[in-house]
Amino acid sequence: MAPSSDIGEPNDAASSNSLMEDTTSTKKRCLNSSSNGTLTPPSSSFTGTLKPPSSTYHSIVTLTLQSSSRDSLHTPPPLPTLPFELIVEILSKLPVKSLIQFQCVCKSWKSLISDPKFAKKHLHMTTKHHHLISAFASSVPYEFIHMSYPLSSVFTEVTTTAMQLEYPLMNRYRFDPIVGSCRGILCILDYSFVFLWNPSIRKFTKLPSFEDSSSHMLDFSFGYDHSSDSYKVVAFYIHEFVINGNRVMKIIVKVHTLGTNSWRRIQDFPSRSFFEDSSGKFVCGTINWLTYRDRTSSLKTIISLDLETESYLEIVQPNSEGNNYSRIGVLRDCLCLFSRSSDTFTDIWLMKEYGNKESWIKLFRVPDIRDLDSFPYVYPLYVSEDDQVLLQIESELFVYNSRDGTFKDLNIRNTNGVTGTTVYHESLISPCF
Amino acid sequence: MAQEASSSTSSKTISLKTGDGEIFEIEASAAKQMKTVQRLIDDLGDDITIPLHNVFSKELPKIIEYYKKDITGEITKDFEAEFVKDLNDDEVKVLFLAANYLDANKLFEFLSQNIADRLESKSVEYVRKYFGVENDFTPEEESKLREERAWSFRGIKEDE
Numbered sequence: 001m002a003p004s005s006d007i008g009e010p011n012d013a014a015s016s017n018s019l020m021e022d023t024t025s026t027k028k029r030c031l032n033s034s035s036n037g038t039l040t041p042p043s044s045s046f047t048g049t050l051k052p053p054s055s056t057y058h059s060i061v062t063l064t065l066q067s068s069s070r071d072s073l074h075t076p077p078p079l080p081t082l083p084f085e086l087i088v089e090i091l092s093k094l095p096v097k098s099l100i101q102f103q104c105v106c107k108s109w110k111s112l113i114s115d116p117k118f119a120k121k122h123l124h125m126t127t128k129h130h131h132l133i134s135a136f137a138s139s140v141p142y143e144f145i146h147m148s149y150p151l152s153s154v155f156t157e158v159t160t161t162a163m164q165l166e167y168p169l170m171n172r173y174r175f176d177p178i179v180g181s182c183r184g185i186l187c188i189l190d191y192s193f194v195f196l197w198n199p200s201i202r203k204f205t206k207l208p209s210f211e212d213s214s215s216h217m218l219d220f221s222f223g224y225d226h227s228s229d230s231y232k233v234v235a236f237y238i239h240e241f242v243i244n245g246n247r248v249m250k251i252i253v254k255v256h257t258l259g260t261n262s263w264r265r266i267q268d269f270p271s272r273s274f275f276e277d278s279s280g281k282f283v284c285g286t287i288n289w290l291t292y293r294d295r296t297s298s299l300k301t302i303i304s305l306d307l308e309t310e311s312y313l314e315i316v317q318p319n320s321e322g323n324n325y326s327r328i329g330v331l332r333d334c335l336c337l338f339s340r341s342s343d344t345f346t347d348i349w350l351m352k353e354y355g356n357k358e359s360w361i362k363l364f365r366v367p368d369i370r371d372l373d374s375f376p377y378v379y380p381l382y383v384s385e386d387d388q389v390l391l392q393i394e395s396e397l398f399v400y401n402s403r404d405g406t407f408k409d410l411n412i413r414n415t416n417g418v419t420g421t422t423v424y425h426e427s428l429i430s431p432c433f
Numbered sequence: 434m435a436q437e438a439s440s441s442t443s444s445k446t447i448s449l450k451t452g453d454g455e456i457f458e459i460e461a462s463a464a465k466q467m468k469t470v471q472r473l474i475d476d477l478g479d480d481i482t483i484p485l486h487n488v489f490s491k492e493l494p495k496i497i498e499y500y501k502k503d504i505t506g507e508i509t510k511d512f513e514a515e516f517v518k519d520l521n522d523d524e525v526k527v528l529f530l531a532a533n534y535l536d537a538n539k540l541f542e543f544l545s546q547n548i549a550d551r552l553e554s555k556s557v558e559y560v561r562k563y564f565g566v567e568n569d570f571t572p573e574e575e576s577k578l579r580e581e582r583a584w585s586f587r588g589i590k591e592d593e
Contacts (some may be wrong), residue, residue: 110578
């Protein structure tokens with residue numbers, strides 16, 4: 001087999017900006033990771049590499065002309081080889097598992113596949129890489145099993161190739177909640193330690209310890225700041241102290257930027273708010289919490305932390321009849337509000353343009369699948385392109401078809417609560433520095 | 434995505450001549466989707482036969498078929514599945530190269546995804562042959578890499 005002269009330098013394609021998505025040219029806030037519009041299309045710069053060496057040219061001709069007399073070939077003509085740039089285009093559309101295997105193909109491929117620029121290009125490719133991770137207690141006492149299901153097969157009838165993930169930590173006597181999932185990295189809370197784990201490439205890292213032990217740990221959240229290309233973990237804790245005999249409560253916020261070795265204190269959380277559901281949701285470069293306006297009010301508001309400026313803003317909710325019981329989440333890369341104002345359905349509101357209160361739309365009204373308790377756990381996790389909603393109802397997972405109003409039971413085992421089930425977008429991005 | 438053709442090209446067809454000398458007709462609006470063709474039309478005018486040295490009579494009709502569907506907005510997942518159903522891996526590769534040469538973005542994206550889908554369950558050896566890539570690892574290096582990645586190799590089809 002003749003060595004290909006078209007492969008070129010190992011890092012050529014990987015370092016060339018014209019090949020990798022130029023992330024600075026996309027809108028700062030809402031990088032729609034599933035949009036194919038952001039891909040670098042084949043440009044006229046490729047026609048330069050297409051002037052093939054004459055041997056390849058002949059091979060194309062030979063292949064075509066002999067196609068009708070394939071049977072009479074004694075020696076097969078040399079197959080056309082692709083320039084490295086085109087190989088990159090194909091590789092970026094493969095699932096992570098295949099790419100890990102294909103690092104064994106040759107040195108330039110191994111280099112490419114572990115290049116962070118390629119990881120970014122790969123990340124933005126398709127929604128085919130979306131998975132559902134669910135965790136449940138195994139029959140072995142105190143152990144939990146993490147399973148991963150490709151979302152494409154969850155929505156179709158195709159049999160799921162569920163994969164068990166190898167949890168990197170020793171299972172303790174409780175389930176370690178997954179507090180965030182962003183660009184292929186999961187943020188896991190193990191007592192007072194925070195871990196970042198990419199299960200697709202089997203890399204994990206432990207964050208520096210959180211020094212303040214005198215306080216009550218409230219919440220950790222996880223997100224990505226596009227402007228500095230960095231991952232941030234946000235920790236909240238309540239700090240109670242006494243001033244002039246009065247008990248005062250502050251919500252102290254610290255941020256850890258992956259790659260640094262400390263937690264930095266930032267502005268306190270707008271102090272008169274409490275948490276309804278303490279897990280912050282990452283969307284559009286911000287982390288969002290649904291909170292009560294103050295200690296006495298039952299009015300809720302959404303507070304958002306911008307990961308670039310590390311400052312807060314209030315997001316106005318949509319006009320709904322009386323969101324007595326609501327949660328927030330992220331669907332289709334947009335901030336969503338799930339509200340129950342009566343006892344028989346959940347409204348899914350979606351903010352099409354982040355921060356613009358006029359852009360709230362009511363996406364779906366999901367009826368209750370059966371009689372549920374007064375404050376049931378109904379949590380939409382994902383919406384497919386054809387308007388099917390994956391949701392967790394109490395401790396079970398269903399797909400609601402909004403077009404015909406039917407439910408499908410997924411028979412996927414998982415623990416109770418949102419920390420047991422996460423949508424995960426597989427990637428090559430490593431949390432290790 | 435159908436382009437709104439200007440009145441002078443709305444029902445015009447362009448003649449394309451393949452590298453092996455055959456001539457095919459294509460609607461001007463479909464030709465617009467192939468940037469290389471459009472550039473040649475801009476340079477040479479739309480009245481003459483456009484020469485495409487690197488595309489041949491086996492591939493061009495298939496490409497034209499794709500873009501005929503595209504301009505009427507009829508490209509569906511079913512159509513795309515049908516389109517590649519009877520093509521073997523090498524035929525798809527040649528078609529992909531042609532789409533790249535023609536700078537036909539939509540077809541290029543579709544075919545690159547299709548090739549990726551085909552390669553997903555293939556072995557490392559198959560992939561090397563397919564791309565004409567030489568293994569420049571020593572046997573020791575390669576076996577070490579495979580050992581480190583043993584978990585990713587579970588469930589692979591035997592080489593065809």
